[in-house]
Each structure stands twice: as C-alpha cells, then as structure tokens.
Amino acid sequence: MKLEKYKIQEFNQQDEADHKRRFEFIAADVANIDEVLQKLIAFNIAIPSWALGTGGTRFGRFSGGGEPRSLEEKIEDVGVIHALNRSSNSISLHIPWDIPENLSAIKALAAQHGLHFDAVNSNTFQDQPDQKLSYKYGSLHHVDKAVRKQAIEHNIEVIKYGVQLDSKALSVWLSDGSNFPGQLNLRKAFQNTFESLQEIYAALPDDWKVWIEYKPFEPNFYSTTIGDWGQSYLLASKLGKKASTLVDLGHHLQGTNIEQIVSLLLMEGKLAGFHFNDSKYGDDDLTVGSINPYQLFLIFNELVEGMDARGMNHATDIGWMIDASHNVKDPIEDLLQSVQAIKIAYTQALLVDKVALAAAQNNNDVAAAQEILQQAYRTDVRPLVAEASLMAGGALNPVGVYRKLKVREHLIKERGLKTVATGL
Numbered sequence: 001m002k003l004e005k006y007k008i009q010e011f012n013q014q015d016e017a018d019h020k021r022r023f024e025f026i027a028a029d030v031a032n033i034d035e036v037l038q039k040l041i042a043f044n045i046a047i048p049s050w051a052l053g054t055g056g057t058r059f060g061r062f063s064g065g066g067e068p069r070s071l072e073e074k075i076e077d078v079g080v081i082h083a084l085n086r087s088s089n090s091i092s093l094h095i096p097w098d099i100p101e102n103l104s105a106i107k108a109l110a111a112q113h114g115l116h117f118d119a120v121n122s123n124t125f126q127d128q129p130d131q132k133l134s135y136k137y138g139s140l141h142h143v144d145k146a147v148r149k150q151a152i153e154h155n156i157e158v159i160k161y162g163v164q165l166d167s168k169a170l171s172v173w174l175s176d177g178s179n180f181p182g183q184l185n186l187r188k189a190f191q192n193t194f195e196s197l198q199e200i201y202a203a204l205p206d207d208w209k210v211w212i213e214y215k216p217f218e219p220n221f222y223s224t225t226i227g228d229w230g231q232s233y234l235l236a237s238k239l240g241k242k243a244s245t246l247v248d249l250g251h252h253l254q255g256t257n258i259e260q261i262v263s264l265l266l267m268e269g270k271l272a273g274f275h276f277n278d279s280k281y282g283d284d285d286l287t288v289g290s291i292n293p294y295q296l297f298l299i300f301n302e303l304v305e306g307m308d309a310r311g312m313n314h315a316t317d318i319g320w321m322i323d324a325s326h327n328v329k330d331p332i333e334d335l336l337q338s339v340q341a342i343k344i345a346y347t348q349a350l351l352v353d354k355v356a357l358a359a360a361q362n363n364n365d366v367a368a369a370q371e372i373l374q375q376a377y378r379t380d381v382r383p384l385v386a387e388a389s390l391m392a393g394g395a396l397n398p399v400g401v402y403r404k405l406k407v408r409e410h411l412i413k414e415r416g417l418k419t420v421a422t423g424l
C-alpha cells in the first residue's frame with residue numbers, strides 16, 4: 001500500500017491554521033529556528049524489519065491483523081511510516097528472518113518508497129530448521145570450535161547480503177552467556193568471542209563497520225558474555241577502527257546512567273549507534289518515550305553536546321534505530337509514536353542553552369544548570385517537529401492521519417486478519 005501525498009496534504013490543511021498559531025508562538029523564542037528545522041528534517045531513524053509485526057512474549061502472541069507476510073510487505077509498511085513522518089528513510093534487515101530473494105527487485109521496491117537499507121543484523125541466538133550445530137550453549141563464545149565456525153560463517157554471509165543491499169554496517173547481538181555459576185569459564189568465553197569477532201572483522205569491506213551490542217541479562221540469567229558497555233568497548237578497542245559499541249536503551253540494569261555511558265563512548269569515538277525503546281523494569285521494549293521521556297532528553301543532550309564537540313553530523317554519523325516490540329498496539333502506530341518521541345527529545349536537546357549551561361557548570365551553579373536543562377525539556381516542541389514534517393512533505397500529525405486514512409483496515413482487507421510476520 002502506498003500513501004498518496006495529496007491525501008496527507010488534505011488532512012494537513014484541516015489542521016494548518018491551528019498549527020501555524022502554535023508554531024509561531026514557540027518559534028518566536030528560538031533564535032536559530034531555521035537551523036533547528038533543517039536539523040530535524042535531516043534526522044532519520046531506521047525501522048527494523050522485525051518491528052512491523054505484533055510482538056509477543058514467552059507467554060503468548062496476539063496478532064492484530066494485516067501484518068506483513070513478506071519482506072516486500074515489510075518494506076511497504078516502512079514506506080507508509082516514512083510517507084507520514086518523512087523521518088524513517090531506511091530499514092534494517094534481520095538475517096535469516098528476512099532474506100532478500102530477489103535483490104534487485106527488493107532494492108527497487110525500497111527506492112520507490114524513498115528507502116535505503118541500514119545495518120544488517122545477524123542471528124545466532126536461535127537455531128534455524130536446517131542448521132547443523134546448535135546454539136543452545138552459545139555461538140561466538142562456544143566451547144566447540146565447530147559451533148564458533150558456523151556462527152562466524154553466518155555473520156560473513158550476512159555481510160555479503162548487506163553488501164548487495166548497500167548497507168554499511170553489521171550489527172551483532174549475542175545471547176551468549178551462562179545460566180548458572182560454574183557453567184562457563186568466563187575468561188575463555190570472552191576470549192573465544194574476541195577471536196570469533198576478529199574473523200568476522202577481517203571479512204568486513206573497507207567502508208563497513210561492525211556494531212557490538214551488549215546486554216546484561218536474558219536469555220541467560222547468570223552471565224552474559226558481552227554484558228555491558230565496558231565489555232563491548234573492550235572488544236571494539238581490541239578489534240580496531242571499524243568496530244564500535246551499540247547502545248540499546250533497554251539493555252541496562254535499572255538506574256544505570258545511560259547518558260554518561262553515551263558521553264564517554266562519544267568522547268572515545270566508539271559510539272556506533274542506538275537502539276531506541278523504553279522500559280520500566282528490564283528489556284521491556286516499550287514505545288520510545290512512553291515511560292521515561294526525561295531520560296531520553298538527557299541522553300540526547302549528551303549526544304548533541306558530544307557530537308558537536310567532535311564536529312559530527314547528527315543525522316548521519318551515528319546509526320539511529322528503533323528496537324522495540326509491540327504486544328498490544330498496532331505496530332505502525334507504535335513506530336510512529338516512537339519516531340515522534342525521538343524527534344521531540346532531539347529538538348529539546350537542540351534548544352538547550354549550551355553557553356549558559358557551560359557557564360553554570362564552570363561556576364558550580366548547580367541550580368542554574370538544572371534550570372537551563374529543564375527550560376529546554378519543559379518546552380512543548382511538538383509544533384517544531386510538526387513544522388519540520390510539514391516542510392518535508394509529511395503529516396502534521398502522523399498517527400492522526402494514519403487513522404483517518406484507515407491504513408490498518410486497508411491492510412487487513414489486503415492481507416487478511418490472521419497473518420503472521422516473520423521474526424518475533
């Protein structure tokens with residue numbers, strides 16, 4: 001399904017007068033409003049191919065109907081999202097859930113929707129039906145060299161798919177770890193992981209990167225072989241320049257100061273990218289900004305400050321991606337909400353008075369520093385995000401227009417009520 005631009009514009013016109021009034025009110029206080037809008041227009045967040053279906057838990061899965069049945073339909077769904085928000089211009093594929101069979105046709109379809117391919121993701125956390133050796137006890141860290149070899153070869157195969165899709169990065173998340181004390185020699189497991197990653201690293205094309213994701217627990221509950229940012233950073237440092245650390249917001253223990261992690265990784269030039277989601281307890285994979293939008297803002301504040309300090313391009317020098325799962329929501333609505341939340345936090349971070357904040361910090365004026373941050377955070381920047389969307393040809397209110405256009409009803413009619421997307 002392809003959304004017609006004129007239909008989006010028709011709905012925009014209905015809201016335009018109200019929007020202009022709200023926009024002008026807030027824009028009057030933003031000195032560099034054009035720069036902010038241009039940065040917002042340039043800012044895109046990749047959609048993972050596994051997020052277009054309804055997610056499940058280990059207890060069950062309740063399909064919402066009209067889910068994409070193929071990679072082609074997943075690309076069409078990302079096309080719908082991008083048409084509405086003009087901020088989701090790429091898709092991140094997961095191999096083997098989404099192996100592209102006809103590469104040139106897939107690339108042409110993506111291009112029709114204005115999309116390109118972001119990082120490719122390998123999967124050694126599940127056994128596939130035709131797989132020779134099991135990953136029950138891990139993959140790249142496995143005690144058996146033959147299992148490690150199989151997992152290395154899978155990652156190299158994923159790189160080959162990615163090259164054909166013009167991707168530029170391999171994203172690796174391992175579930176490797178142990179469930180009980182004594183199960184693993186922790187040092188040897190880490191060493192095996194490093195040596196396996198070295199072989200994968202050697203297969204990377206010159207202009208490629210490998211992103212190493214970490215996670216402290218689940219599915220293993222005693223140790224995870226790449227459990228935190230320090231372990232990921234250690235691997236990335238030992239591997240070399242093409243390797244860096246990927247931060248998934250849900251992959252931290254409660255109370256972790258993620259903004260500090262981000263700040264230091266940026267300082268070292270080792271922050272690869274982001275997997276956005278939100279959580280209350282653990283790796284909940286909830287909609288971005290639904291639980292703790294202030295933390296998201298504080299993270300973006302460090303991102304903007306740290307990227308500016310290194311002269312980085314906000315839009316392109318870090319990989320931005322959503323990694324969430326939707327148990328009870330329409331996945332497209334959830335993704336639209338997530339992208340909006342990210343853009344709101346980014347805009348608020350752009351509004352922070354950096355000169356005044358640096359002065360307050362240098363004077364140990366703690367109260368003033370808090371006032372400056374919260375001045376930006378408590379600004380309702382939604383009209384700025386809406387204006388950027390309007391300027392880029394998207395919807396003033398993406399979720400609202402999605403509902404008015406009855407997209408899900410059309411998709412159910414086209415695909416059926418009982419479809420199941422590959423992946424989750």
Ligand SMILES: [Mn+2]
Binds near residue numbers: 213275323
């Ligand atoms: Mn992730």
